[in-house]
Amino acid sequence: MTTQNDSAQNKSIVQRALAGLVETGDVDALAQFLSDDFVHHRPGSVPSTRREWLAAVRAALVPLVGMQVEIHQVLADGDHVVVYSRRWLPDAGPEIAVVDIWRIDDGLIAEGWEIIEPTAQAAANLAWWEPARR
Template sequence: MTNKEIVQRALAELLTTGSTEGLRPLLSEDFAHHRPDASSTKDEWLAAVEAALTPLAGMQVEIVHLLADGEHVVLHTRRRLPDGPEIAVVDIWRIADGLLAEAWEIIEPVAQATANLTWWAPAAV
C-alpha cells in the first residue's frame, strides 16, 4: 500500500464507520498530532476525534488535493456540515513503517479566509 493509500484508507475508515476503532490500528504507538495551539498523543487524539464524531455527523468531505512526497502526504479538504460553516483543512501526515506516525493540521473557516489575508496588518485602534 502506498503512503497516499494509507491516508485515504484512514479517512475512508473514519467517514464510513463513524468510529475511531478502525483508525486506531493505522496509527503508530508513538503517533503525535500537532496543531498550532496544541499537540496530542495517539490516545488523546483518538479521544478528541471520537468526541467530535457526533457533532460532525453528516459532514461532507471533498478532497481537493492529495499529494505525496516520500514519507509525507498532504491532504487538502473542504468540509461542510449540513447546517453549518464550511472549513478548509490541510493535514500533513508522516508515514513510518506503513503507519501514520505524525500529523499536522491547519483549519480555516472559509468565510473568514479574506480577513486572514491581512493577519500581519496592525490592529485598528
C-alpha cells in the same frame, strides 16, 4: 532515498485510513493505521498522544453527525502526505478548509499536523501581513 513507489504507498495508507473515517465515522478504522507512538499537532496547542487524539476525534464526531467532507487534494512526497479538504455541517453549518500533513513510518501514520481555517474568514486572512491602514 525515497522513491515514487514509497510516495504512492504512503499516499495509499493515508487514503485508506481517511476513507474508513469519512465514509463510516468509524474511528477504529482510522486507529489501525496509527503507530502506537503517534503524535498529533495543532497550532497553539499541546501535542496529543494517539489515545488523546483518537478520543478527541470520537468526541468531535458525536455532535457532527452528518458532517460533509470533500477531499480535494492528496499529495505525497516520500514519508509525508498532505491532504487538503473542505468540511461543513448539515443545515448550512459553518464550512472549514483543512490541511493535514501526515508522516508515515514503517507503514503506519506516526505523526500528524492539522491547520483549520473557517472559510468565512479566508478573505480577511489573505492580507494579514499588510501594514495597518492609517
